[in-house]
Amino acid sequence: MQRSGWVRAAALACVAALALTGCAADIQPRVAAPGPPERTECGTLTLANLPWIGYEANLAVIGYLAKNRLNCTVVVKDLTAEEAWEEVAAGSTDAILENWGREGLKKRYIDEERKAVEHGMTGNRGVVGWYVTPWLVEQHPGITNWRNLNDYAYLFRTPTSGGRGVLLNGDPSYETNDRALIRNLKLNFTVDTVGSEDELIEVFRKAERDRRPAIGYFYTPQWFLAEVDLVHVKLPPYTPGCDVDPEKVACDYQPYDLDKIANREFAESGNPAAELIKNFQWTNAHQNEVARYLTVDELSYDEAAKKWLDANPEVWQDWLPAD
Template sequence: MRTARWIRAVALAGTAVLAVAGCAIEVEPRVAAPGLPTGVPCGTVTFANSPWSGYEANLAVVSYLAKTRLDCTVVEKDLTAEEAWEALAAGEVDAILENWGRDGLKKRYIDEERVAVEHGMTGNQGVVGWYVTPWVVEQYPEITNWRKLNDYAHLFRTPTSGGKGAFLLGDPSYETNDRALIRNLKLNFTVSVTGSEDKLIEAFREAERNRRAAIGYFYAPQWFLAEVDLVHVKLPPYSPGCDAVPEKVACDYQPYDLDKIANRAFAESGNPAAELVKNFQWTNADQNEVARYLTVDKLSPDEAARKWLDANPDAWQSWLPAD
């Protein structure tokens, strides 16, 4: 995962070339969709890029279609989830392509300030929670019950965890409840921040490979679960409002139907890219496939997007504004 913030702009004007099934075909210039002002150009569109591979998979595919099918100049800004909302509200970002909850930000920017709108679902179901390496569960089946975690905390100790079990976190910008959960559930663990999604994945991978115990924050959709089938720990069940006061949280994470957020002016502008973003919808398996192209196969975003799009033409045709 990149650690430096960057901005990338790629323009493709006029007629574009798209590789499909090993052949080069000519892509006709965009024709305005019915109901849109005739001849509305895409121009420059700015998407947030947040630091997890699933988001980058969404971004790769949407950006590629915007460039090659809608003649857009695409700017991508590396931002944390919170920063992305702030930039979107300020008009510096047009769309966030994967949003996990953020009810407080929705209330502020959508309901109160009215500078942002919900812009359709991604089709992905998000499951956040505590996960352990599978070999540990094979040895100690009770370990997936949070009430038993203290009995096994010694298995998770590291030289830097102060005699407590180490609980792994990834990117420090992720909004998590884990410190509060450890405190409120009276668990003998301490948070250990790895620094990024890539480092978190590598910590779980190495632990499973070397048969060491590892527990930490993780989530689906995520391509890594096809490599190491991490096991979800059962915390006290989520109920609406149980996480309303962050310092008092003592329940599992909310399951999410992931959505997209757009700047209100962009959403209502008639820009064909706004319609593309709204129509974009796929499955967890689709996202994991593109994320794996990016992270494991080391394809560029355009290469990863083109590979998936070439293999799944029926999935994305309906995302484009109708000719």
């Protein structure tokens, strides 16, 4: 059949079958899928700063790139994790640069209220738990098994602990299960909060140097473990759901693949800083290196960030939005 005859035949067939097949629907114009949001200027970028040095390492590097590559005006707010989530949901803070779990807050602000979004992984893996100094493990190898902790509780007693061992916590805003674990595992311990991450690090440092016992809530990534290789105490293994009821928890902490959280409007705005934050991803070793610049070398945020960025261009160049 010649092409013109074929076209006429096809058209007649479509008209004849319209009532039965609805073939007219096949020739309706298609609506294009929405593309990415139009790129905007960065303007003011407001970032949460949470009270641990690994977070500050993320903040230093992202803040430096936002200022110097994207021409952002960066505003930093010192907040607790709970406050940061509230501010991100309200739109008064744009992003949280390192989030550890917080499933209850995710359910509320991401799933139910839809005010925030998960905004990519940081690349860091977080291991939270109870740690002891390495010299102590050399002297008492069994101390890394929770079943033996009551045998060693006497080592951690203080004049004010009522005959019980003391498990140290750092910043009071940290969300821990330690009191419930002590109760549910029937351990002869109590919790003492020293006040900050820095103070807890100093306690561990002095304990290792002076060969004095210390046990406390700690985590990796953390640059301090390159100085004093704290040893993780094995609690009953974590299984999904074992920590759902905070009053009944009797298992170790969940290991976390750390992520970032952003205000939904900011994430979808086309702001180049939103793309930078989403693309940001590095390793525990990278974070620990910047954290060490901030603490041991006492560099400013910008100095620490520039030193690391200058040495690692192959890591961060792909974080920047494409021109």
